[in-house]
Amino acid sequence: MNSIKKIVMAIIVLLSVTSVNAQIKNTQTETVKIYGNCGMCETTIEKAGNIKKIARVDWNKDSKMAILTYDSQKTNQEEILKRIALAGYDSTSFLAPEAAYNNLSGCCQYDREAKVAVTSETKIDVSDSEQGKRMTTMENNTEKPKMDQLKPVFDNYFSLKDALVKTDGKAVSTVAKDLLASLNLVKMDELAMDVHLVWMKVMKALMAGAKNISETQDIKKQRSLFMSLSINMHDLIKVAKYETPVFYQFCPMANDGKGANWLSKEDAIKNPYYGSQMLSCGKTIETIK
Structure with a gap:
């Protein structure tokens, strides 16, 4: 039977x-x-x-x-x-x-099994508390470079935003090339798990946005492309975090009155969509820490 x-x-x-x-x-x-x-x-x-x-x-x-x-x-x-x-x-x-x-x-809550590889150099005759300290140190040392490799990406994004504030199409194009280069250097297999999952969702869009911005010096077109770039960058920086607080800001006049967002290291408004024409137009709608 x-x-x-x-x-x-x-x-x-x-x-x-x-x-x-x-x-x-x-x-x-x-x-x-x-x-x-x-x-x-x-x-x-x-x-x-x-x-x-x-x-x-x-x-x-x-x-x-x-x-x-x-x-x-x-x-x-x-x-x-x-x-x-x-x-x-x-x-x-x-x-x-x-x-x-x-x-x-x-x-x-199943019984969890040790997943730390034991090599010939590993000493296993240590107390549980000491082993716990070593594992915590290993995790901390591993996590730092995983996060740090995204810093150039975020720094180049902020530089791109600053160039748009100055309405400098040539500088915007140059910085966008730097942004694309930093995106290409990211080793996704070294990202923390939660960051990796978001990276997989936004990676192609971020690269396409940076590439398209780099290929033109038309400030109007650059600003239009910057809108979607900022949305995807927001999703990434929310989970990866930055070394200092980041402010997610909104201009109600941009995008033909539909509004558009951007990220800034400063709480003070410096509008990348209008520059000196309406430099202070907008407000901070979220602080990411």
């Missing part, structure tokens, strides 16, 4: 995978281990990993194994597992943030 049940379950899984594969193009299928306990974990893991017609996760609570089926031209295993980690679940590749794990229901 048990063998019949296993055969039926295998057929159901096969039909399910076949159905998923029919919906997802450029299909890639992989099996990975994701830690969890129960049916509630299964629901959360699969919801976090699934994207309609792009990615599907089928997790088994008994084996802890997940079948990942995805469009290889639109996503990859790393991105799927990062989304699942942000929902609180460790995998063989990523540790979930402590806060996300702590937010899981009691029945879902």
